[in-house]
Amino acid sequence: MKVSVIGLGYLGATHAVAMAELGHEVVGLEPDPKKLEALKAGVLPFHEPGLDEALSRVLKTGKITFQAEHNHHSASADLHFICVGTPQRSGSDAADTSYVMAAAKALAPHLRPDAVVAGKSTVPVGTATELQKVMTEITGFDVNLAWNPEFLREGTALEDSLRPDRIVVGAWNEHSVEVIKAAYAPILNLGTPFLVLDVPTAELVKVAANAFLATKISFINAMAEVAEVSGADAVSLAKAIGYDERIGNKFLRTGIGFGGGCLPKDIRGFMARAEELGVGSAVEFLKDVDAINLRRRDKVVALAKSELGDVRGKRVTMLGISFKPDSDDLRDSPALEIAQRLSREGAEVTVHDPVSLSALAEKEPALGREADLVEAVREADLVILGTEWKQYKDADPHALGAVVANKTVIDGRNVLDVAAWQSAGWKVIALGRSIQNG
Numbered sequence: 001m002k003v004s005v006i007g008l009g010y011l012g013a014t015h016a017v018a019m020a021e022l023g024h025e026v027v028g029l030e031p032d033p034k035k036l037e038a039l040k041a042g043v044l045p046f047h048e049p050g051l052d053e054a055l056s057r058v059l060k061t062g063k064i065t066f067q068a069e070h071n072h073h074s075a076s077a078d079l080h081f082i083c084v085g086t087p088q089r090s091g092s093d094a095a096d097t098s099y100v101m102a103a104a105k106a107l108a109p110h111l112r113p114d115a116v117v118a119g120k121s122t123v124p125v126g127t128a129t130e131l132q133k134v135m136t137e138i139t140g141f142d143v144n145l146a147w148n149p150e151f152l153r154e155g156t157a158l159e160d161s162l163r164p165d166r167i168v169v170g171a172w173n174e175h176s177v178e179v180i181k182a183a184y185a186p187i188l189n190l191g192t193p194f195l196v197l198d199v200p201t202a203e204l205v206k207v208a209a210n211a212f213l214a215t216k217i218s219f220i221n222a223m224a225e226v227a228e229v230s231g232a233d234a235v236s237l238a239k240a241i242g243y244d245e246r247i248g249n250k251f252l253r254t255g256i257g258f259g260g261g262c263l264p265k266d267i268r269g270f271m272a273r274a275e276e277l278g279v280g281s282a283v284e285f286l287k288d289v290d291a292i293n294l295r296r297r298d299k300v301v302a303l304a305k306s307e308l309g310d311v312r313g314k315r316v317t318m319l320g321i322s323f324k325p326d327s328d329d330l331r332d333s334p335a336l337e338i339a340q341r342l343s344r345e346g347a348e349v350t351v352h353d354p355v356s357l358s359a360l361a362e363k364e365p366a367l368g369r370e371a372d373l374v375e376a377v378r379e380a381d382l383v384i385l386g387t388e389w390k391q392y393k394d395a396d397p398h399a400l401g402a403v404v405a406n407k408t409v410i411d412g413r414n415v416l417d418v419a420a421w422q423s424a425g426w427k428v429i430a431l432g433r434s435i436q437n438g
Protein backbone atom coordinates (compact mmCIF):
# COMPACT_ATOMS: atom_id res chain seq x y z
CA MET A 1 0.00 0.00 0.00
CA LYS A 2 0.96 3.63 -0.32
CA VAL A 3 0.41 5.69 2.82
CA SER A 4 1.06 9.28 3.79
CA VAL A 5 1.85 10.29 7.36
CA ILE A 6 1.06 13.93 8.10
CA GLY A 7 3.04 15.49 10.96
CA LEU A 8 6.34 13.86 11.91
CA GLY A 9 6.74 14.47 15.63
CA TYR A 10 7.04 11.72 18.26
CA LEU A 11 3.92 9.98 16.99
CA GLY A 12 4.16 10.63 13.25
CA ALA A 13 7.87 9.88 12.77
CA THR A 14 7.44 6.61 14.65
CA HIS A 15 4.31 5.71 12.71
CA ALA A 16 5.94 6.54 9.36
CA VAL A 17 8.94 4.31 10.12
CA ALA A 18 6.66 1.54 11.43
CA MET A 19 4.54 1.65 8.26
CA ALA A 20 7.70 1.41 6.12
CA GLU A 21 8.91 -1.49 8.29
CA LEU A 22 5.63 -3.24 7.52
CA GLY A 23 6.49 -2.94 3.82
CA HIS A 24 4.33 -0.01 2.77
CA GLU A 25 5.50 2.84 0.57
CA VAL A 26 5.46 5.85 2.89
CA VAL A 27 5.52 9.57 2.25
CA GLY A 28 5.94 11.65 5.40
CA LEU A 29 4.87 15.31 5.53
CA GLU A 30 6.39 17.77 7.96
CA PRO A 31 6.35 21.59 7.66
CA ASP A 32 9.15 22.21 10.21
CA PRO A 33 12.25 22.57 7.97
CA LYS A 34 14.67 21.50 10.73
CA LYS A 35 12.80 18.26 11.43
CA LEU A 36 12.27 17.62 7.72
CA GLU A 37 15.95 18.00 6.80
CA ALA A 38 17.00 15.84 9.75
CA LEU A 39 14.63 13.04 8.76
CA LYS A 40 15.71 13.21 5.12
CA ALA A 41 19.30 12.84 6.31
CA GLY A 42 18.33 9.83 8.42
CA VAL A 43 18.67 11.70 11.70
CA LEU A 44 15.87 11.42 14.22
CA PRO A 45 14.99 14.89 15.62
CA PHE A 46 14.35 13.39 19.08
CA HIS A 47 15.57 10.47 21.18
CA GLU A 48 13.67 7.21 20.84
CA PRO A 49 15.45 3.88 21.38
CA GLY A 50 15.81 1.82 18.21
CA LEU A 51 13.96 4.28 16.00
CA ASP A 52 17.07 5.88 14.51
CA GLU A 53 18.38 2.49 13.33
CA ALA A 54 14.97 1.64 11.91
CA LEU A 55 14.84 5.01 10.12
CA SER A 56 18.24 4.38 8.47
CA ARG A 57 17.10 0.88 7.52
CA VAL A 58 13.90 1.99 5.81
CA LEU A 59 15.55 4.99 4.13
CA LYS A 60 18.00 2.57 2.48
CA THR A 61 15.13 0.52 1.04
CA GLY A 62 13.77 3.65 -0.65
CA LYS A 63 10.37 2.83 0.89
CA ILE A 64 10.12 6.13 2.72
CA THR A 65 10.45 9.73 1.58
CA PHE A 66 9.82 13.02 3.34
CA GLN A 67 8.45 16.32 2.03
CA ALA A 68 7.05 19.60 3.35
CA GLU A 69 3.77 19.78 1.43
CA HIS A 70 1.33 17.68 -0.55
CA ASN A 71 2.05 17.02 -4.22
CA HIS A 72 1.18 14.30 -6.78
CA HIS A 73 3.25 11.83 -4.73
CA SER A 74 1.30 12.16 -1.47
CA ALA A 75 -1.94 12.62 -3.44
CA SER A 76 -1.61 9.08 -4.80
CA ALA A 77 -1.65 7.49 -1.32
CA ASP A 78 -4.40 4.99 -0.48
CA LEU A 79 -4.38 5.98 3.17
CA HIS A 80 -3.44 9.21 4.94
CA PHE A 81 -2.63 9.24 8.65
CA ILE A 82 -3.06 12.56 10.46
CA CYS A 83 -0.49 12.69 13.27
CA VAL A 84 -0.17 16.41 14.01
CA GLY A 85 -0.10 17.86 17.52
CA THR A 86 -3.10 18.75 19.69
CA PRO A 87 -1.43 20.76 22.48
CA GLN A 88 -3.21 22.53 25.29
CA ARG A 89 -4.63 25.82 24.01
CA SER A 90 -2.89 28.79 25.59
CA GLY A 91 -4.99 30.42 28.28
CA SER A 92 -7.39 27.48 28.42
CA ASP A 93 -7.54 23.81 29.38
CA ALA A 94 -8.99 22.82 26.01
CA ALA A 95 -7.06 20.99 23.30
CA ASP A 96 -5.95 23.12 20.37
CA THR A 97 -7.35 21.32 17.31
CA SER A 98 -6.24 23.99 14.84
CA TYR A 99 -3.31 21.88 13.59
CA VAL A 100 -5.59 18.92 12.89
CA MET A 101 -8.01 21.21 11.08
CA ALA A 102 -5.19 22.81 9.06
CA ALA A 103 -3.81 19.39 8.11
CA ALA A 104 -7.25 18.21 6.97
CA LYS A 105 -7.83 21.37 4.92
CA ALA A 106 -4.41 21.11 3.26
CA LEU A 107 -4.99 17.45 2.42
CA ALA A 108 -8.55 17.75 1.07
CA PRO A 109 -7.75 19.24 -2.38
CA HIS A 110 -5.32 16.35 -3.03
CA LEU A 111 -7.62 13.51 -1.91
CA ARG A 112 -8.68 10.68 -4.20
CA PRO A 113 -12.37 9.82 -3.61
CA ASP A 114 -11.48 6.23 -2.64
CA ALA A 115 -8.61 7.23 -0.33
CA VAL A 116 -9.06 6.92 3.41
CA VAL A 117 -8.02 9.47 6.02
CA ALA A 118 -7.23 8.03 9.45
CA GLY A 119 -6.84 10.47 12.32
CA LYS A 120 -4.32 9.30 14.91
CA SER A 121 -3.92 12.48 16.95
CA THR A 122 -5.65 12.58 20.34
CA VAL A 123 -8.67 14.82 19.85
CA PRO A 124 -11.74 15.99 21.77
CA VAL A 125 -14.77 13.84 21.00
CA GLY A 126 -16.63 15.37 18.05
CA THR A 127 -13.53 16.57 16.19
CA ALA A 128 -13.76 13.89 13.48
CA THR A 129 -17.33 14.92 12.62
CA GLU A 130 -16.18 18.50 12.18
CA LEU A 131 -13.19 17.48 10.03
CA GLN A 132 -15.34 15.21 7.88
CA LYS A 133 -17.73 18.08 7.18
CA VAL A 134 -14.98 20.53 6.28
CA MET A 135 -13.15 18.05 4.03
CA THR A 136 -16.35 17.01 2.30
CA GLU A 137 -17.18 20.66 1.59
CA ILE A 138 -13.74 21.17 0.01
CA THR A 139 -13.68 17.96 -2.05
CA GLY A 140 -17.36 17.82 -3.05
CA PHE A 141 -17.47 14.08 -2.19
CA ASP A 142 -18.05 12.14 1.02
CA VAL A 143 -14.57 11.79 2.48
CA ASN A 144 -13.71 8.44 4.04
CA LEU A 145 -12.56 9.64 7.44
CA ALA A 146 -11.90 7.28 10.34
CA TRP A 147 -10.33 7.63 13.78
CA ASN A 148 -7.48 5.31 14.70
CA PRO A 149 -6.11 6.46 18.08
CA GLU A 150 -2.51 5.75 18.95
CA PHE A 151 -1.39 4.20 22.25
CA LEU A 152 2.38 4.16 21.81
CA ARG A 153 4.54 5.15 24.76
CA GLU A 154 7.66 7.23 24.29
CA GLY A 155 10.69 5.12 25.17
CA THR A 156 9.17 2.00 23.59
CA ALA A 157 7.42 3.74 20.69
CA LEU A 158 8.54 1.56 17.79
CA GLU A 159 7.91 -1.69 19.63
CA ASP A 160 4.49 -0.39 20.73
CA SER A 161 3.69 0.54 17.11
CA LEU A 162 4.72 -2.80 15.69
CA ARG A 163 3.28 -4.91 18.52
CA PRO A 164 0.40 -2.90 19.99
CA ASP A 165 -1.97 -4.30 22.65
CA ARG A 166 -4.85 -3.53 20.32
CA ILE A 167 -5.75 -1.51 17.24
CA VAL A 168 -8.86 0.64 17.52
CA VAL A 169 -10.71 2.05 14.52
CA GLY A 170 -13.82 4.21 14.54
CA ALA A 171 -15.32 4.56 11.08
CA TRP A 172 -18.45 5.59 9.24
CA ASN A 173 -18.11 3.02 6.46
CA GLU A 174 -16.79 -0.48 5.79
CA HIS A 175 -14.38 0.71 3.07
CA SER A 176 -12.43 2.81 5.62
CA VAL A 177 -12.20 -0.17 7.98
CA GLU A 178 -10.97 -2.48 5.21
CA VAL A 179 -8.25 -0.08 4.01
CA ILE A 180 -6.98 0.51 7.55
CA LYS A 181 -7.12 -3.21 8.26
CA ALA A 182 -5.00 -3.86 5.16
CA ALA A 183 -2.40 -1.36 6.36
CA TYR A 184 -2.06 -3.18 9.67
CA ALA A 185 -2.35 -6.69 8.18
CA PRO A 186 1.12 -7.92 9.29
CA ILE A 187 0.36 -6.80 12.87
CA LEU A 188 -3.13 -8.27 12.84
CA ASN A 189 -1.69 -11.55 11.59
CA LEU A 190 0.17 -11.79 14.92
CA GLY A 191 -3.22 -12.02 16.62
CA THR A 192 -3.47 -8.39 17.70
CA PRO A 193 -7.07 -7.51 18.70
CA PHE A 194 -8.75 -5.23 16.13
CA LEU A 195 -11.66 -3.24 17.52
CA VAL A 196 -14.08 -1.57 15.14
CA LEU A 197 -16.07 1.10 16.99
CA ASP A 198 -18.21 4.07 16.18
CA VAL A 199 -16.25 7.28 15.65
CA PRO A 200 -17.04 9.11 18.93
CA THR A 201 -16.08 6.03 20.96
CA ALA A 202 -12.79 5.73 19.08
CA GLU A 203 -12.04 9.39 19.82
CA LEU A 204 -12.92 8.86 23.48
CA VAL A 205 -10.91 5.65 23.96
CA LYS A 206 -7.60 7.46 24.01
CA VAL A 207 -8.57 10.26 26.42
CA ALA A 208 -10.38 7.76 28.64
CA ALA A 209 -7.29 5.53 28.76
CA ASN A 210 -5.07 8.50 29.64
CA ALA A 211 -7.55 9.72 32.25
CA PHE A 212 -7.49 6.28 33.87
CA LEU A 213 -3.69 6.08 33.91
CA ALA A 214 -3.37 9.60 35.30
CA THR A 215 -5.91 8.75 38.00
CA LYS A 216 -3.99 5.65 38.99
CA ILE A 217 -0.75 7.63 39.37
CA SER A 218 -2.46 10.40 41.31
CA PHE A 219 -4.23 7.86 43.50
CA ILE A 220 -0.96 6.47 44.81
CA ASN A 221 0.46 9.98 45.12
CA ALA A 222 -2.58 10.94 47.20
CA MET A 223 -1.78 7.93 49.41
CA ALA A 224 1.78 9.27 49.59
CA GLU A 225 0.49 12.57 50.98
CA VAL A 226 -1.35 10.67 53.71
CA ALA A 227 1.65 8.41 54.35
CA GLU A 228 3.94 11.41 54.75
CA VAL A 229 1.98 12.74 57.72
CA SER A 230 1.13 9.44 59.35
CA GLY A 231 4.47 7.66 59.41
CA ALA A 232 3.28 5.14 56.83
CA ASP A 233 5.18 4.02 53.75
CA ALA A 234 3.44 4.51 50.41
CA VAL A 235 5.93 2.30 48.55
CA SER A 236 5.08 -0.71 50.72
CA LEU A 237 1.42 0.25 50.57
CA ALA A 238 1.52 0.25 46.75
CA LYS A 239 3.20 -3.14 46.77
CA ALA A 240 0.65 -4.56 49.16
CA ILE A 241 -2.43 -3.33 47.28
CA GLY A 242 -0.87 -4.16 43.91
CA TYR A 243 -1.00 -7.89 44.68
CA ASP A 244 -4.77 -7.67 44.26
CA GLU A 245 -5.15 -8.48 40.60
CA ARG A 246 -8.14 -6.16 40.32
CA ILE A 247 -5.76 -3.33 41.24
CA GLY A 248 -2.46 -4.50 39.74
CA ASN A 249 0.95 -3.03 40.52
CA LYS A 250 1.62 -1.04 37.34
CA PHE A 251 1.49 2.76 37.49
CA LEU A 252 1.45 2.59 41.27
CA ARG A 253 4.84 4.11 41.99
CA THR A 254 4.80 7.18 44.20
CA GLY A 255 6.97 10.03 43.04
CA ILE A 256 6.93 13.43 41.38
CA GLY A 257 4.11 12.37 39.11
CA PHE A 258 3.27 12.34 35.44
CA GLY A 259 4.18 14.79 32.72
CA GLY A 260 4.96 14.74 29.02
CA GLY A 261 3.09 15.83 25.93
CA CYS A 262 0.02 13.65 26.56
CA LEU A 263 -1.35 12.87 30.04
CA PRO A 264 -1.50 16.41 31.51
CA LYS A 265 -2.97 18.10 28.44
CA ASP A 266 -5.26 15.16 27.67
CA ILE A 267 -6.97 15.18 31.08
CA ARG A 268 -7.36 18.96 30.91
CA GLY A 269 -8.72 18.78 27.35
CA PHE A 270 -11.11 16.02 28.45
CA MET A 271 -12.48 18.20 31.27
CA ALA A 272 -12.89 21.16 28.92
CA ARG A 273 -14.71 19.07 26.29
CA ALA A 274 -16.98 17.43 28.88
CA GLU A 275 -17.85 20.91 30.15
CA GLU A 276 -18.78 22.02 26.61
CA LEU A 277 -20.99 18.95 26.31
CA GLY A 278 -22.74 19.80 29.58
CA VAL A 279 -21.30 16.86 31.53
CA GLY A 280 -18.38 18.60 33.19
CA SER A 281 -19.27 17.12 36.56
CA ALA A 282 -18.75 13.58 35.16
CA VAL A 283 -15.00 14.13 34.92
CA GLU A 284 -14.60 16.86 37.50
CA PHE A 285 -12.52 14.43 39.58
CA LEU A 286 -9.75 14.90 37.00
CA LYS A 287 -9.22 18.37 38.47
CA ASP A 288 -8.10 16.63 41.67
CA VAL A 289 -6.01 14.17 39.66
CA ASP A 290 -4.23 17.14 38.07
CA ALA A 291 -3.92 19.01 41.37
CA ILE A 292 -2.49 15.98 43.25
CA ASN A 293 0.02 15.56 40.45
CA LEU A 294 1.14 19.19 40.56
CA ARG A 295 1.32 19.19 44.38
CA ARG A 296 4.10 16.59 44.19
CA ARG A 297 6.26 19.17 42.44
CA ASP A 298 5.47 21.69 45.21
CA LYS A 299 6.43 19.04 47.73
CA VAL A 300 9.90 18.55 46.24
CA VAL A 301 10.49 22.31 46.09
CA ALA A 302 9.41 22.54 49.76
CA LEU A 303 11.65 19.63 50.76
CA ALA A 304 14.59 21.22 48.93
CA LYS A 305 14.01 24.48 50.77
CA SER A 306 13.74 22.80 54.12
CA GLU A 307 17.06 21.02 53.47
CA LEU A 308 18.88 24.05 52.07
CA GLY A 309 17.34 26.88 54.05
CA ASP A 310 17.89 29.90 51.83
CA VAL A 311 18.30 28.36 48.36
CA ARG A 312 20.11 31.37 46.93
CA GLY A 313 23.56 30.40 45.74
CA LYS A 314 23.08 26.77 46.79
CA ARG A 315 24.16 24.12 44.29
CA VAL A 316 21.42 21.72 43.32
CA THR A 317 21.96 18.85 40.88
CA MET A 318 18.95 17.46 39.06
CA LEU A 319 19.49 13.89 37.90
CA GLY A 320 17.28 13.43 34.84
CA ILE A 321 15.22 16.16 33.23
CA SER A 322 13.02 14.37 30.67
CA PHE A 323 9.48 13.49 31.75
CA LYS A 324 10.37 9.80 31.62
CA PRO A 325 13.46 7.68 30.95
CA ASP A 326 14.45 6.65 27.41
CA SER A 327 13.07 9.91 26.06
CA ASP A 328 14.31 13.47 25.66
CA ASP A 329 10.80 14.87 25.75
CA LEU A 330 10.71 17.84 28.12
CA ARG A 331 7.08 18.77 27.62
CA ASP A 332 5.49 19.35 31.04
CA SER A 333 8.32 17.46 32.70
CA PRO A 334 8.02 17.44 36.51
CA ALA A 335 11.83 17.42 36.89
CA LEU A 336 12.14 20.43 34.59
CA GLU A 337 9.52 22.41 36.48
CA ILE A 338 11.21 21.69 39.82
CA ALA A 339 14.61 22.68 38.39
CA GLN A 340 13.17 25.89 36.93
CA ARG A 341 11.47 26.85 40.19
CA LEU A 342 14.60 26.31 42.28
CA SER A 343 16.67 28.21 39.73
CA ARG A 344 14.21 31.12 39.73
CA GLU A 345 14.56 31.27 43.50
CA GLY A 346 18.30 31.66 43.18
CA ALA A 347 19.70 28.11 43.37
CA GLU A 348 22.52 27.21 40.99
CA VAL A 349 20.96 24.23 39.26
CA THR A 350 23.02 21.76 37.25
CA VAL A 351 21.18 19.19 35.19
CA HIS A 352 22.46 15.77 34.23
CA ASP A 353 20.54 13.62 31.76
CA PRO A 354 21.82 10.84 29.49
CA VAL A 355 20.09 12.18 26.35
CA SER A 356 18.17 15.39 27.02
CA LEU A 357 20.85 18.05 27.45
CA SER A 358 20.63 19.42 23.92
CA ALA A 359 16.83 19.54 24.12
CA LEU A 360 17.30 21.36 27.45
CA ALA A 361 19.77 23.83 25.91
CA GLU A 362 17.08 24.79 23.41
CA LYS A 363 14.22 24.95 25.86
CA GLU A 364 15.82 26.32 29.03
CA PRO A 365 19.37 27.54 28.33
CA ALA A 366 19.57 29.23 31.75
CA LEU A 367 19.92 25.90 33.58
CA GLY A 368 23.42 24.48 33.97
CA ARG A 369 24.16 21.28 32.05
CA GLU A 370 26.77 18.59 32.68
CA ALA A 371 27.08 15.36 30.73
CA ASP A 372 29.36 13.58 33.18
CA LEU A 373 27.53 12.21 36.21
CA VAL A 374 30.32 12.67 38.76
CA GLU A 375 31.06 16.20 37.50
CA ALA A 376 27.36 17.00 37.64
CA VAL A 377 27.16 16.33 41.37
CA ARG A 378 30.56 17.84 42.26
CA GLU A 379 30.15 20.32 45.14
CA ALA A 380 26.37 19.84 45.15
CA ASP A 381 24.53 20.89 48.30
CA LEU A 382 21.55 18.77 47.26
CA VAL A 383 20.95 16.08 44.65
CA ILE A 384 17.44 15.45 43.32
CA LEU A 385 16.57 12.40 41.27
CA GLY A 386 13.97 13.65 38.79
CA THR A 387 13.80 10.92 36.13
CA GLU A 388 14.26 7.20 36.79
CA TRP A 389 17.03 6.55 34.27
CA LYS A 390 18.64 3.18 34.88
CA GLN A 391 22.07 4.74 35.29
CA TYR A 392 20.91 6.57 38.43
CA LYS A 393 19.55 3.37 39.95
CA ASP A 394 22.92 1.75 39.16
CA ALA A 395 25.05 4.72 40.28
CA ASP A 396 27.66 4.14 42.96
CA PRO A 397 26.63 6.22 45.99
CA HIS A 398 30.23 6.07 47.31
CA ALA A 399 31.67 7.60 44.12
CA LEU A 400 29.04 10.33 44.04
CA GLY A 401 29.29 10.91 47.78
CA ALA A 402 33.01 11.53 47.46
CA VAL A 403 32.55 14.70 45.40
CA VAL A 404 29.39 16.36 46.73
CA ALA A 405 29.43 19.15 49.30
CA ASN A 406 26.55 17.62 51.21
CA LYS A 407 25.34 14.01 50.96
CA THR A 408 21.59 14.60 50.72
CA VAL A 409 19.46 13.17 47.95
CA ILE A 410 15.74 13.57 47.29
CA ASP A 411 14.62 10.49 45.39
CA GLY A 412 11.75 11.88 43.34
CA ARG A 413 11.01 8.50 41.78
CA ASN A 414 11.55 6.03 44.62
CA VAL A 415 14.10 4.00 42.71
CA LEU A 416 17.26 4.28 44.79
CA ASP A 417 18.43 1.47 47.06
CA VAL A 418 17.92 3.40 50.30
CA ALA A 419 20.06 1.08 52.46
CA ALA A 420 22.99 1.24 50.01
CA TRP A 421 22.86 5.03 49.79
CA GLN A 422 22.54 5.41 53.55
CA SER A 423 25.45 3.10 54.19
CA ALA A 424 27.51 5.32 51.87
CA GLY A 425 26.68 8.18 54.23
CA TRP A 426 23.78 9.78 52.38
CA LYS A 427 20.66 11.28 53.88
CA VAL A 428 17.88 9.90 51.68
CA ILE A 429 14.56 11.70 51.39
CA ALA A 430 11.85 10.08 49.31
CA LEU A 431 8.26 10.93 48.48
CA GLY A 432 5.57 9.07 50.40
CA ARG A 433 8.04 7.55 52.87
CA SER A 434 9.28 8.35 56.32
CA ILE A 435 12.86 7.20 55.99
CA GLN A 436 14.90 7.23 59.18
CA ASN A 437 18.29 8.73 58.46
CA GLY A 438 20.92 8.15 61.13
Ligand SMILES: NC(=O)c1ccc[n+]([C@@H]2O[C@H](COP(=O)([O-])OP(=O)(O)OC[C@H]3O[C@@H](n4cnc5c(N)ncnc54)[C@H](O)[C@@H]3O)[C@@H](O)[C@H]2O)c1
Nearest residue numbers: 007008009010011032084085086099102103121122150154
Ligand atom coordinates in the same frame (compact mmCIF):
# COMPACT_ATOMS: atom_id res chain seq x y z
N1 LIG B 1 3.91 11.51 21.85
C1 LIG B 1 3.22 10.44 22.19
O1 LIG B 1 3.70 9.57 22.92
C2 LIG B 1 1.82 10.25 21.69
C3 LIG B 1 1.21 9.00 21.87
C4 LIG B 1 -0.11 8.83 21.43
C5 LIG B 1 -0.78 9.91 20.88
N2 LIG B 1 -0.16 11.11 20.76
C6 LIG B 1 -0.92 12.20 20.15
O2 LIG B 1 -0.40 12.37 18.84
C7 LIG B 1 -0.45 13.74 18.45
C8 LIG B 1 0.93 14.20 18.07
O3 LIG B 1 1.74 14.14 19.23
P1 LIG B 1 3.33 14.27 19.15
O4 LIG B 1 3.83 13.98 20.50
O5 LIG B 1 3.85 13.51 17.99
O6 LIG B 1 3.45 15.85 18.85
P2 LIG B 1 4.67 16.61 18.18
O7 LIG B 1 4.49 18.04 18.53
O8 LIG B 1 5.94 15.92 18.51
O9 LIG B 1 4.44 16.42 16.61
C9 LIG B 1 3.49 17.06 15.85
C10 LIG B 1 4.09 17.36 14.48
O10 LIG B 1 3.08 17.81 13.58
C11 LIG B 1 3.66 18.81 12.76
N3 LIG B 1 2.58 19.61 12.16
C12 LIG B 1 1.87 20.63 12.72
N4 LIG B 1 0.95 21.08 11.85
C13 LIG B 1 1.05 20.34 10.73
C14 LIG B 1 0.36 20.32 9.48
N5 LIG B 1 -0.65 21.16 9.24
N6 LIG B 1 0.75 19.43 8.54
C15 LIG B 1 1.75 18.56 8.80
N7 LIG B 1 2.43 18.53 9.96
C16 LIG B 1 2.09 19.41 10.91
C17 LIG B 1 4.55 19.60 13.70
O11 LIG B 1 5.52 20.36 13.02
C18 LIG B 1 5.15 18.47 14.53
O12 LIG B 1 6.35 17.98 13.98
C19 LIG B 1 -1.07 14.47 19.64
O13 LIG B 1 -2.46 14.55 19.45
C20 LIG B 1 -0.76 13.56 20.80
O14 LIG B 1 -1.66 13.73 21.87
C21 LIG B 1 1.12 11.30 21.12
